[in-house]
Each structure stands twice: as C-alpha cells, then as structure tokens.
Amino acid sequence: MSYFVTGATGFIGRHLVEELVDHREGEIFVLVRAGSLGRIQTLLRRWGSDRVVPVVGDLSSPGLGVDPDWVAEHAGSIEHFFHLAAIYDMTADDATNEAMNVGGTRHALELAEELGAGCFHQVSSVAAAGEYAGRFTEDMFAEGQHLPSPYHRTKYESERIVREEAEVPWRVYRPAIVVGHSETGAMDKVDGPYYFFPLMKLMRDSLPGWLPLVGVDLGDTNVVPVDYVAKAMDHLAHVPDLDGQAFHLVNPEPQPVVEMINAFCGAAGAPRFATPVDRRYAAPLALVPRRLRPLTVLNSLLKNPGVQSALDLVTSRFGVPAEVLGHTSFTAVFDSRATEKALAGSGIGVPDLESYARTLWGYWEEYLDDSVGRDADARATLKDKYVVITGASSGIGQVTALKVAQAGGIPVLVARGKDKLEETRADIELRGGKALVYPCDLSDLEAIDALCEQLTADLPSVDFVVNNAGRSIRRSLKLSHDRFHDFERTMQLNYFGAIRLVIGLIPAMRASGGGHVVNVSSIGVQTNPPRFSAYIASKAALDAWSNVVSSELIGEGITFTGIHMPLVRTPMIAPTKIYDKFPTISPAQAADLLIKAMVDRPHEINTMLGNAGAIAHTVAPKLAFRVLNMAYHVFPDSAAAKGATAEGGARESEQIMLARVFKGVHW
Template sequence: MSYFVTGATGFIGRHLVRELLDHREGEIFVLVRESSLPRMEALIARWGTDRVIPVVGDLSADALGVEPDWVDAHRAGTGEGIDHFFHLAAIYDMTADDETNERLNVGGTRHALELADALQVGCFHQVSSVAAAGEYRGRFDESMFDEGQHLPSPYHRTKFESEKIVRTEATVPWRVYRPAIVVGASETGEMDKVDGPYYFFGVIKALRDRLPAWLPLAGVDLGDTNVVPVDYVSAALDHIAHLPDRDGEAFHLVNPEPQPVHEMINAFCAAAGAPRFMTPIDRRRTRFVPRPLTPAGALNLLTKQPLVQSVLDVATSRVGIPAEVLAHTSFQSTFDARRTEQALAGSGIGVPDLDSYARNLWTYWEEHLDDSTGRDPRVREKLTGKYVVVTGASSGIGKVTALKVAQAGGTPVLVARGKEKLDELRAVIEERGGQAVVQPCDLSDLEAIDALCETLTAELPSVDFVVNNAGRSIRRSLRLSQDRFHDFERTMQLNYFGAIRLVMGLVPAMRQQKRGHIVNISSIGVQTNPPRFSAYVASKAALDSWSNVVSSELVGDGITFTNVHMPLVRTPMIAPTKLYDKFPTISPAQAADLVIEAMVERPHEINTLLGNAGAVAHTLTPKLAFRVLNMAYHVFPDSAAAKGQVPEGGTRESEQIMLAKLFKGVHW
C-alpha cells in the first residue's frame, strides 16, 4: 500500500499519519509547502520513521503544484501508484472569512482532485464536515447531501461545495467522511488550537477561580451539539478507508448520541472544578415550541444580525468568544451514523463518553493553550527577558510553570534528572516561539548541585528567579516507619538539603546582580500538620524556617523569598496514593498560577484560607486540633503501598470523601 496525504501537519492529519504508521505498511507521501519543510521534518523525526516522505507543493496551485516528474513516477500503471489519497488540507474555522474558505476549501479540493486524477489513485478520501448539512432541520442521514438546506456561513457553504466537487467531478473512486466538532485526543487531551467548545474554557476558568464549585448557576437549554475526539476520527478514517466495496459512500464520524449543549459545558465545568449550570425547564415540555422561540433558536437568530454581532464582538472578545461562534452553539440537524456504525462493527473503534475524557481535554488546554499568562501586561513586565531556574521541570507544577514563564517572555532553565523529558519540553517551548535552557541534574546529589550552580552562573546572563519545586512526598505512619529511617533521610536530602544547596550556590551571583527572588514550593501540611506526613512536612517546614531566617540576612542585597504553602495538587507525586483519586485537588496549572503570582508580587507567603485556619487552630486550640487530626488518622488508613500490600477497597470511603471535601486541599 502507498498513501498520499494533504494536511498532514494539521491536527487530524497528524493523527491519521500516526494511525497509518501504526497499523499499515508502505510509504506515506505528504504534501508540504517549501516553507513548511522544517516543520514536517521535525514531525517525521518525532515519529521516528523513514516511511513518511515529503512532497513539495501548494494547495492553491493546479494539481497542488506537484512536479510532473513525480506524478509520472507515481501514476498507476506506469509508476509505483498511490492506493489511497487522503485530502484533509482545509480550513476548520467558523471565524475565517469568505475568501480564505473559498481558496482553501473549494479551490484546494479541486486541485487535490486534479492531482488524484492525474495519478489515477485507487481511492480519493475527502474529509468533509457535518457542516455540509447546514441548517437542515431533523434527521440527516449518510445518504443525504443536497436537500436544499440553508448554508449560514462561508465555512458551511464551502464544505458543501467542496464535497459537491468530489461527488460530481471525480474520475477516480471516492469516499466522503463528515466529522462532527473535533476536539482533542481522548487519552492525552492533545489539541492544536482554540476552537469549538474551547472558546468557552476561558469563561469556565473565570467561574472556577471566582465561585465555589458547589454553587449552582442558572442555565438554559441551548439545543444539541456533537463532539468527537480526534483519535476516534483518525482511527475510523483508517479503518473505513481500507474496507472493500464502500466507494461512493459518505460516513458520519459523529457521536451517535447527540450531546445537549448544557451537558457538554457541565462536563467541562466538572473537569475544571467550576460550578455547573442547572436547566430548570425540561426540553420535553418545550418540544412543541417553534424553534425561533426557544433559547437556542433566539440566540441563533439574534447573533446573525450584523448590528447585534458587532455589539457582541466588543463584549465577548474580552472573554475570547467570537460572536460568530455564538451563532452556531448547536446543530439543527440530528446526524444519523448507522452506516458508519455498521462499517466499524467489530473493530473496537467507538466514540467514548465525553465525561470519561473531559478532564484530559481541560488539562491539556489549561497547560498548553490557555494564553492568559502571556496576555497579562503585569506578568510580562516582570518576567520578560528574565532567567527562571525551575527544578522538577519535567512534570507537574514545574513543567507548567516553565510553559507559563516562556509564554510571558521569560527563559525557563529546566532542571530535573531526566534529560529526555526536559528536551521534549524545550522543543514544545521553542515551537511556540519561546526559549528554554536544559540543565539536567540529580538534586539529591550535593556535588551535582554545586556543578550545576557553577554552570548556571558562568553561562547565564543572570539568575533572576529560582523555583524550588523538585520534591519527594512520603505518606506513611510512624508505626510503619520504625524500620524505614531512610524515608526521612532521603526526603530531607531532596526537599531540604538539595533546595538550600542550590540557593546557597546561586546567592553570590544574585548578590552581584543586587536582585533575585526564590520561590519555595512548600505545603499546606506545614500549617495543618496532617498525620502520616511526618517525613514530608518536616522537610518542608525546615525549608520554610531556613528561608525565614536567611531572608533577614539577604533582603538588603535585593534577594527575597516566597514560601507557597500549596494545597493538594493533582501531580504524578500523589498518584501512588489511590485514596486521592476522588479527593478535591487543584490542577498543576492552578498551582503554576500561584508560582507566577509569587514571582510577580513577591509576597513573603502565599497561603490558602484553610491553611491559615489550620495554623490559627494549632496556635489557639492545639489540643482540639490534635484531636481532629487523630480522628482523621483513624478515618484515613495507611495506603496499600505504605503497607507493602495490593490495594483493597475501602470501607470508610464516604467518611473519607466528606472530610476531604470539608478540609479541601489538605494532604490526608
């Protein structure tokens, strides 16, 4: 088999090529513009293959601008031949203008067909969209196409017209695929841009940061939508393309069960920890109401009015929602996918439930696509051009902090044991136009830290910030620690000795600069003293105390400290404690926002309300505080890992979750 793919650097295209590499044999030729060759070569290097071969051309040129000699060498019957031609290059953007849609969607499809015809390919696979159905009302099945439907935007119109070109002008066998709204990968959350439901994520984040999660918000029924993850789309494309006897058919790559818009939004609210929307009126009571009188219909009509749209643009652009998107929050069509389901039967390929992967989508957006840090002029003023040493940068809080520092114009200096992960993070930062420095180091090795400090002071123009994030957490009761004194030694070695050795090694350079700020990632446990964390809390408390003492010595040199008493964060460090899977936690991105705040504002401490309450309780009513903690000690058992056992089901789970929610963020 051999393949030709347009749009291979695009979102769906990258996943399709990966799918073909994993499950098919043969060469994969990918169309690429001359200027995009470096990007394609980087992708090929990441895939680690010699089966992907770039072919220089252009979507806007006749026959895609591919050299005639290449066409002659790969024409069926006279050359090697192309079995499958996948045309994915297009614009997938409701906000794009008419000229762009026409040039890329319509013109690009015609030029792709010209090349496919010249090559006499085995089958031309056109990736269209459910947008071709326009505003058709009711059930739209896979045999339907031109039903006289209204096409409300340039995107809808050009998707319809490009599909029509394939249906009426192709001289080779063809198949059409109509994906619904494509979101990130269900397993990783990977997405390449803000589009579709992602436009609303900024609002959800604002609600989460300002309102308690338990507060119900009033909502309305905005109709149904349909979202599918990109890994489902690419897997279905690959599978259906290789089925025999399906030429001349269209396939709906959609969720067979349409999702009410408010349920989709609530899935992301739950993933973010934001309050959810309640819809007081059951849609079954309004099913006979004419659509223009329903909330969805009224919103659709209003947002299409030029005057209303111009007013909305001013208001909604502040929260990152284009007015055009509000006009298409729901589908009037219900997409029948029985033909696709039959084609996929027995393959194991299906659409996962959104609730099962909404958190992955949210987490990826929060860590990679949320650009609010870079847009904050206050943050950019403090971080642009600054060098920020971030320890533990290969994952969790450190990784997201590095991404945010780079977004704000700073240069993160990435420090951790594993060079490979640091190199991957630097590549991501550089792809986005930022800069990063990789300095692998084992921070439990004091001599390695000394060498690191020498390198940093010699090679960097300055050391402006140090984020002491690398750490080790151990949750084990004293009863189970009698023969494990090394737990205390290794925790203190990394969390305390490693951290202060790094700061002490960099202080001379900071003194010479007459400036520097150290951010210590401490723990809410220092204020609340939860049971079973004697090794971890003691190491963090030691770092706190050391920083408090030397602050008075160094403040005259322009060197300052912030201790962030971090609540429970959803990081790889807490993953071994399965008890935490159902506990309320903050995300690494929320934690990174606190680190950015520490660098910008430079307070002596950043605390949570609960952490402060715990500190006050230990000061004013210590006996009562220890009684409460002793109760928690009996409610939350030692983990199976601490006991050296296989995990078992808990018998006091309801009590545990109740206490965890009451004392949100405390490490139990």
C-alpha cells in the same frame, strides 16, 4: 502501497499519520510548505518513522505546487490520497475560507489525478449540512439547505467539487465538532466548546462548585475526540467497495448542549447548570412553527451582524467570538448507520464524553489556556528572563515551564529524566517558545554543584529559581521505626538539594543585579496533618532557611517566595488511592500560583485554610491536635506505606467529608 497526506501538520492530520505509521505499510508522503520544514522535523521525531517523507508544496498553488519531476516519479504509486488541509474555523473570513477550503480542494484533486491515485479521501464536515432541519443521512448532500456562514458554504462547495469533478475514486468523511484526544487530551487550538473554557475557569475561581446555576435548553450538539476520527478514517479508507460514499464521523447519540457544558464544568470544578424546563415536558413547542420557536429566534438573533458586534464587546473579554454563539447547536441530527456498519467488529467507537471530559479540560488548562501570555504584568516580568525550574519533566514544574514560555520567558528545565525534559522542550518549541534542558539528579549534591557551574557558564543571567522538585512520603510514625531512610531521603531532595541549588546560583543572580527564588512548600507546614512527618519537616526546614537568608540577601535584590501549596493532582499523590476521590487543585492552578509568585514577589502565598490552620495551632493547639488525631484514625495508612496491596479502613464517607471540609490538606 503509498500514501499522500495534506494537512499532516494539522490537528486531525497528525493523528491520522500516526495511525498510518502504526498500522499500515509503505511510504507516507506529507505535503509541507517550505517555511514549515522545521516544524515537520519535530513531528517526524515524534512519529519515529523514516517512512514519513516531506514533500514541499503549497495549498494555494495549482497541483499543490509539487515539483513536476516528483509527480512523474511517483505517478501510479499513490494508493490513498488524504486531503485534510483546510480551515476548520467558524471565525475565519470569507476570502480565507474560499482560498483554503475551495481552492485547496481543487488543487489537491488536480494533484491526485496527475498521480493517478487509487482513492481520493476528502475530509469534509457536518457543516456541509448547513441548517438542514431533521435527520441528515450519509447519502444526502444537496438538499437545498441554508448555509449560514463562509465556513459552511466552503465546506459544502469543496465536497461538491469532489463529488462532481473527481476523475479518480473518492470517499468523503464528515466529522462533527472534533475535540482533543480522549486519552491524552491533546488539542492544537481553541475551537468549538474550548471557546467557553475561560469562562468556566472564571466561574471555578469565583464561585463555589456546589452552587447551582440556571440554564436554558440550547438544543443538541455533537462532539467526537480526534483519536476516534483518525482511527475511523484509517479503517474506513481500507475497507473495500466503499468508494463514492460519505461517512458521518459523529456521536450516534447527540449531546444536549447543556449536558456538554456541564461535563466540562464538572471537570473544571465549576458550578453546573440546571434547566428548569426539561424538553420532555415542553411538547407544546412542537406545535409552534420551527422559525418561531425560542431557540430558532435566539440563534437567528445571534447570527445577526449587528447583534454580534454588540455582543462581541462583552464576549471577547472571555475569549468567546460572538459569531461562535450562533453555532452552538445543530438543527440536523446526523445519521451514521453506514459508518457504524463499516466499523462493525473493528472496536472503534465514540467514547462517552463524561469519561474523558476531565482529560480534555486538563490539557486545555496546561497547554492552551493563554491567560498568562495575555497578562501584561506577566510578560513584562518574564520576557527574555531565564527561569530555572526543577521537577520540570511533569506535573507542576512542566506546566509552569509552559506558562513561562507563553509569557516570553526562557524556562531552564531541570529534572533527572532527559527524555521527558526533551518532550517538554518540544512542546514549547512547537508553540514558538524556547527552552533549555539540563538533566540532573537533584538528590546528588555533587551533581547539583556541577549543574550550577554549567548554568553559570551557559546562561547570560539567572533571573528566577523555582524549587519545585520534591519527594513526598505518607507514612505514620508507627510504620517508620525501621525506615529512618524516609527522613533522610526527603531531607536530601526537599531541603539539602534545594538550598544547595540556590547557594550555587546566588553568585549568578548577584552578578545580574538580583533574582527571585520560589519555593514550593506545603499547606502541611501550616496544618501539620498526621503521617507526613518526614515530608513536612523537610518543607518546614526549607521555609525556615529561606526566611533567615531573606534578611541577608534582600539588600542585593535577591528575594524569596514560599508557596504553601494545597493538595495537587500530580503523579506524586497517585500511590495514595484515597486521594482519587479528594478535592484537589490541578497542576495548572498550582502553576498559576508560581507565576503569581514570580510576578508579584510576595514573601508567602497561602490558602485561607492554611492560614486558619496556622492560627488554630497558635490559639488552640490542644484542640487542633485533637482534631488531627481524629483524622489520623479516620484515614488509614496507604498500601504503599504498609507494603500491602490494598488500603485498609472502611470509613470512606467520613474520609470524603473531612477531605471536603478541609479542602487541600494532605491527609
């Protein structure tokens, strides 16, 4: 059994190929433009299978432009032909939609018929239902529905071509709005609800999370994660006797738009919206003709070209195309009973959005938020500059590398694990950037010396050094009497390793006319929370060293920034389970601070709470230590610190209260 897949480098296509590799046998031929052969090689390495074979062709050519000799050789051997290559974009123009969605489908069907494919699997969309009002079942298609945009029209037309013109068996799949992977958050572009994420980010950064905002009922929407879509398609394609049917890959329970927005606002830490009038209590609206209802009138206005042009002047500043606003909700309710019946017993289902909203938000914030790339100052500062980043295989360092590359810089990735560094480099290269990988154990001083020699020899300049790699230990002194190595380990990596790297790279910075060093320190240096004596002492030592040598090197153009970082949600804090319920900042928020440090080059970046803690220790040290002692008794030692399997203490409400009052402090 062999497969042919168009759109394999696209979002849904990549995940479908992964499902086929993991669960099916036989060769998987994937259509690739000649100019995309480099990109497919990266994906081939990720799929890790020699059964995936690129076939050069083009969606815009008859028969997809595949070599006739190849077609003759493989005729009769392709059991499943999946056609996913298309435009999935409400903002695309009419000509592009027509060429890709309609012309591409016709050409794919031509090739499938030449190959004598066992079944042609067309990936359509619920957009084919247009503005149908009411329940739209899977056996419905031509219902006289209004198709309000080029996207809707071409999705309908491409499905019609398959239904009416296919000479091979066919199946149609109609996904709802497809969002990222429910487990990894992986997404390849801004679409659907992602258009509103920059606005949510602005709300998070500008308003307190507890502030209630007034919203309005915007109707219902329907979103599904890409892993559900890929798994469902793979399963449905292999269930016998389903040819000639369409399948709604949707959430059986549509989500109110406001609930969806609030799920993402909650994940972002932004304020949520409350609707003062619940739809359950708005029964009189049912007596009003649909075309005169407030939501219908609002959507009609939003689809008006003149209104869109006026709105676009405002909404485009937040990355929201005005034409998207009129398509935030569905007039149809998509019945998926046939799909659910065919999936019964497979274990494949749509997860609740609340369960993976934070995962989607985190991925967008780390990989898709292009605010750094659009920032003129960031691009002017970082373009073509070499930025050495330690701890670049995960967390803050990894996200910083992605943002540096987005601004045109060249991140030099340093960490102990080469495989993870290579994954980060692949992510950067897939987005058109460039990165260099230098594995190094930064607790080994001789290895650091060798790294500095290599970097000096390989790089034309060393423009920035980001000391991000670090080790944190949370353990009280009473549990540390026989663990002096805790203090040695933190000093070795956080202090000696960091300054050894900087000292080794100073000649290269001096030779290129200067450079900037960013040290990721801790809010604990200002607030002195209990149980972190080993960790905070090492960070304080790095601060003190940097403060002294700054006066010696500033005349040579070499400067330092110390960031007293609040608590960040990274793998480093995972062993301390009480942190799971604490307010933290995300790795992307921390990376934004590092970018700010490189662009503005301040001597320090602090939080208001950190500054307040430093002032308290100066003005009223005895009171400050009394408060910290209270916290010492409220927060227990972690299970890891005790060598136990569970954390002690039953004062969770007090812990959470203190954590929220002193947001960002390491307890």
